[in-house]
Amino acid sequence: MTATATRLDLSPRRVSTGGLVMAVASALAFSSSGPFVKPLLEAGWSLGAALLLRMGISGLILAPALVLAIRRERSFIRRHWRMLLAFGLVPVAGCQLLFFSAMQRMPVAVALLIQYLAPVLLVGLAWVRTKKAPSRLVAIGSVVAMAGLVLVVDISGASFDLIGTILALGAAVCVAAYFLISERTGDDLPPLALASGGLLVGAALMAVLCVTGILPFAAPDVEVVLAGSTVPGILPILWVSAVATTVGYAFGVMAVPRIGARVASFVGLSEVLFALGFAWLFLGEVPAPVQFLGGALILAGVVLVRLDADRREDALTTPAVPVP
Numbered sequence: 001m002t003a004t005a006t007r008l009d010l011s012p013r014r015v016s017t018g019g020l021v022m023a024v025a026s027a028l029a030f031s032s033s034g035p036f037v038k039p040l041l042e043a044g045w046s047l048g049a050a051l052l053l054r055m056g057i058s059g060l061i062l063a064p065a066l067v068l069a070i071r072r073e074r075s076f077i078r079r080h081w082r083m084l085l086a087f088g089l090v091p092v093a094g095c096q097l098l099f100f101s102a103m104q105r106m107p108v109a110v111a112l113l114i115q116y117l118a119p120v121l122l123v124g125l126a127w128v129r130t131k132k133a134p135s136r137l138v139a140i141g142s143v144v145a146m147a148g149l150v151l152v153v154d155i156s157g158a159s160f161d162l163i164g165t166i167l168a169l170g171a172a173v174c175v176a177a178y179f180l181i182s183e184r185t186g187d188d189l190p191p192l193a194l195a196s197g198g199l200l201v202g203a204a205l206m207a208v209l210c211v212t213g214i215l216p217f218a219a220p221d222v223e224v225v226l227a228g229s230t231v232p233g234i235l236p237i238l239w240v241s242a243v244a245t246t247v248g249y250a251f252g253v254m255a256v257p258r259i260g261a262r263v264a265s266f267v268g269l270s271e272v273l274f275a276l277g278f279a280w281l282f283l284g285e286v287p288a289p290v291q292f293l294g295g296a297l298i299l300a301g302v303v304l305v306r307l308d309a310d311r312r313e314d315a316l317t318t319p320a321v322p323v324p
Contacts, residue, residue: 019258020306023267026252031274033244035282036236039224043233048215050237051096052206057241059199062250065192066200080189080197083181087194088201091178096202098171105164113153114168116272118175119265119305120146125176126262137308138262145269145301151294152272179265182256191253199249226282266302273298 037050070076102111120142123134134142185191210217222233256264273295279285
């Protein structure tokens with residue numbers, strides 16, 4: 001890569017509307033996974049079976065992008081295998097395994113709250129890297145968004161579990177890695193090729209864990225109830241694999257380079273709000289009024305972080321006044 005290309009890659013970019021739409025669409029797609037997988041697990045499916053099908057089917061659907069990248073550059077795998085492996089092991093498989101392991105030791109809401117500390121981790125990482133404290137807008141936006149997240153997820157009466165907390169924090173690190181790795185995509189590493197390669201790596205890992213017995217594999221022929229209707233169990237797993245996961249990763253990895261990892265991570269908090277809507281619609285779990293207030297605070301925090309990104313870009317791209 002030439003020096004000119006490096007400067008272009010590092011130059012500030014305005015948060016694009018198209019990127020924001022993709023990020024919201026990604027969060028919307030991801031949010032339907034939980035409400036659709038939950039009844040399957042309750043009906044007898046194992047987590048290993050659900051994750052294996054989810055990653056494998058989605059990775060194969062996106063595989064044409066990976067094949068195209070390999071055909072266009074024969075050395076693609078040799079040059080990017082580390083990135084594909086890291087994406088598959090950390091954001092894809094690692095996040096799922098750590099989160100669901102934490103969920104078995106603590107309430108789902110608490111595990112979810114800790115996992116979605118990822119935006120704060122990215123703000124802290126930027127602070128350490130640049131040796132500059134976050135701006136007032138970012139600081140206020142982070143506090144407001146986290147306060148909203150606390151209101152959205154119900155953690156009343158939850159007990160502390162050290163191992164569960166560590167596992168959930170590990171999931172948060174994996175989520176932060178998802179945004180950092182996705183931000184490095186471009187013409188050299190197409191986003192969809194990265195998503196497909198990572199999902200297939202994650203599926204391969206899940207297959208090894210299931211075959212060796214580390215994770216149980218059970219996919220019985222069951223029926224589940226969604227939105228008051230009884231449907232075959234294969235339908236929700238197909239939705240989660242072919243739609244929720246595929247659309248979620250496809251739009252997600254394309255959005256992050258356009259809006260930046262920090263803004264994308266805060267927009268990702270809207271996944272919690274969409275998940276409440278899907279649970280309300282398909283599982284009959286009605287949100288409490290305080291959760292709507294929490295949703296408004298999350299959106300306010302996202303707006304503040306985006307305003308900071310736009311303000312910084314305006315300050316950096318404003319032409320300097322020539323000095324006589």
